[in-house]
Amino acid sequence: MKQAFLITAFATFMALPAHAACFADYKAKTDDPLRLHYGIIELSDAACSSASRAHTEAESRLQQGGWTLLQILSTF
Numbered sequence: 191m192k193q194a195f196l197i198t199a200f201a202t203f204m205a206l207p208a209h210a211a212c213f214a215d216y217k218a219k220t221d222d223p224l225r226l227h228y229g230i231i232e233l234s235d236a237a238c239s240s241a242s243r244a245h246t247e248a249e250s251r252l253q254q255g256g257w258t259l260l261q262i263l264s265t266f
Contacts, residue, residue: 212238214265216248218257227257238265 212235218227237247241262249259 212265214238214244214248215263216252217260217263218252219260220256220258233265241265 212233213230214233215228215230218229219225220227231248231251233244233247237243244265245259245262248262252259
């Protein structure tokens with residue numbers, strides 16, 4: 191019984207799709223005081239499908255921390 195359970199659990203695990211994370215590297219700034227920042231942010235899969243979506247998602251998340259997005263350098 192234990193062996194059947196392990197085989198079933200292993201088969202279920204192997205059938206799950208692999209999740210490939212999507213990241214973007216970016217440049218951002220704050221104005222008072224002036225600070226520049228380079229960082230990497232994890233994006234949703236939908237945001238990785240286009241540059242404008244990546245920019246919009248990163249911009250909204252960075253604004254919550256008081257940063258202004260200057261540029262998305264690349265997505266990977």
